[in-house]
Amino acid sequence: MDHTATHNSPRTWFLTSSLSPLCIRLIRLLLAHGDYVVACLPPQEIEHDDRSAEFRELINECKSSRKDREGWKDRIRGIRCDGRVMGQCGAAVAEAVQVFGRIDILLCCKFEAVVGTVEELSATPATRNLVRDQFETLFFSQVNFIKAALPQFRAQHTGHIIILTSIGGHIGTPGMSIYTAATWALEGFCDSLAYEIAPFNIKVTIVQPNKEIQSLTNKIIFAPQLPFYDSEINPAPSIRDMLTNVLNANPDTALDPPRFPHPPAPSSSSASASVASDDGHHPPPAPSPEEIQYRYPRLPAASLDRLVTETVHALTAIGGHENPPARHIVGFEGSIAVKEKLRTVTEELEDFVEASLAVDIFESELKAEAREGRAAMEAALGGGSGSGM
Template identity: 35%
Template sequence: MPRVWFITGSSRGVGRALVEKILESGDVVVATARNPSQLDDIVAKYGSDKILATALDVTDFDQANKAAEEAVDKFGRIDVVVNNAGYADMASIEDADIKGFREQVDVNLFGVVNVTKAIVPIMRNQKSGHIIQVSSVGGRVGTPGAAAYQSAKWAVGGFSTVLAQEVAPFGIKVTVTEPGGIKTDWANIATETAKVSEPYEKTVGQMIQLVKGHSTWTEASEIARAIIHLSNVEDPPLRIILGKDALQYAHMAAKALAESDEKWDSVSKLEF
C-alpha cells in the first residue's frame, strides 16, 4: 500500500526534488506551495490520482488545517509530513528590518508549528505517522548575518524535542534533519537583499561572500534521498546532520561548547 506524504514548500529546491523522488518510488503526495500552479508539470506527468497540489501559506493556521483536510479527503490518511517551507534574508541584527525579522521567524518556526498542529490529530487517530522537519545545521551553530533564520531553526529543534516526547505514545515518530549548504536558489535569495553596513563588513559581509560561493554544497536531490531513507527506518533519530560540511560545523560547535562548559565548571557549580 503506497504511503501518503504531505510536503510544504514543494515548488522548488528540496521540496520539489522530494516530491519527484516520492512519486518515482510509487508513494503518493500532497504537495503544498504558495503557488501550486508551479507544480502543474509534475501533476501532468504523474496524474492527479498520485499527487494533489494545493495552496498553503504555512503562516496561516486555518489554511494549514484546510490543506490537511484536503489530504485526508483525497487519500484517506497522512503517513509522513515534511515541514520543508522556509527562507532566509541575511543582515546583522543591528541592520535587520524588524518586520522582516519577524516574517522569517513566522515562516521558519510558526509555519512548522501550524502544520504540525494541523497534522498531529490525524496521525494520533491513525496511531502512526512520521513528522520530519527540514531544519538546518544553523539550528546548532551561530552564523553572522543569519540571526532571524537560525533563531527559528534553533527553536524548531527545541519544539521538535518536546513534540517527540508528547506524541511517542501515539506511535508518531519525529525527526529533525539538519542539512548544511544545499545547491538551490536559497543562497541567491538569502544574499540578494542582504544589508551590510560598514561596521559589519568583516563579519556579516564575509559570511555573505562565503554563502555566494556555494559550488561545493550538497545537491537538493541528495537531501531528498536522505529524507526518504529516514522515513523507512524503524527507529529514526530525533535529530540528524546531513552533509559533510554540516558535520564539520556541528562538531566544531559541540567541541567549543564542551570546552567552555569545562572551563567554567567551577562557576556552574557555584564554587567560586
C-alpha cells in the first residue's frame, strides 16, 4: 500500500523554528488548508516577549470557539527544542511521529543575521564568538534536524526537506560575510544530500527569498562598528545602514549610535610619542568600546504581510509536491539579481576559458617542439650507431 501523501492531501509539516512572522503566517495558512504542524520553539526565544507574542496570539486563536478555527488546536503541536542540541532534535522528531504518525515536510527555517565586516568581527573575543554562533544557528542546528529526520523519511520511503535561506546563497553582501558563509555552507550540504537520499524518494528544495525578508523578520546582531567602515568614508554598500534605518524608525528598537574613540590630544611632553611611524602612518584607533547589539525588528502587521506573503505561498505550493524544484528563487527582484550575478560569473568563465585556451595552445606547441627534438635526437643517435656497425 502506498502511504505517500498527495499534494492536495493533508500534510504534516515540521518547522525547525516557528516564531518568526513569516512562519506564523505560514502556520495559519497550513492549518486553514487542513494540514498538521509541528512547531519547534527555541527555548532562548520563546521567553522573549518581542519574539513570542504573535505566536501566543496564534495559539489563543487556535483554542478559540471561532467556527473558521475549528479543529486547529488538534492539528498543531508546539515543542520546545534547541536545534543546537542533537538529542533534542531527535526527541522532537520522535514526538512529532508519535502525535501525527508521520512527517511529510521538514522546513528548515531558523534564521538570524550577524552584521559586521570581517575586520569588525575579528576585533574582540566577543565578536569572534559571533562567527561561531552564526554557524551554530544557520548551519549546524539545521543539519541536526535533517539528520534526525532522515531515518523517519527512509522508513516512510517519502519525504520533502525544504531549506529556507535567501539569495545570500548566491550573492555575497558587504557586512554580512559570516551570514553568507553559513548560508552557502548549508546550501552546499543540501546539494550533496539531495543526491544521497534521492533513491529513498526523499526530495530537497532550497527556497531563496530576498535577504531583507529574512533579516527584517528575525533577530539581527550588530557587531560594534569600526570607524574605517563608516558609510561617510567607505563607499562599499552598507547593509548596516539599511537595517539601522528600519530599526531607528521605531523608538523601541532604535540602535545606540556608534561611539568611535578619539585619541587624546598630544601634549608637549608626549609630542614625540605621537609622531608618525617610519612608513608615515599613524597606528589605527582602538576598536569602539560599545557592546554588541541585538534587535528584533518591529514592523506594522500590514508591512509584514506584504513582506512575507509571496514566500509563504511559495512554500505551501512547493511543500509536499510530487515533483518539486531543487531550487526556487522567490520574487522578480531576487531572480533578476541572481541572473545578473550568474551572467557576470559566466562572462568571467568565458574570459578564463580564452586565457586557458591560449595557455593550452602554448603548452601544446612546446610539447610538439619537444617531441620533434626528441625524435631528431633519436634519429641522430640511431644513425650514428648504424654507421658504426
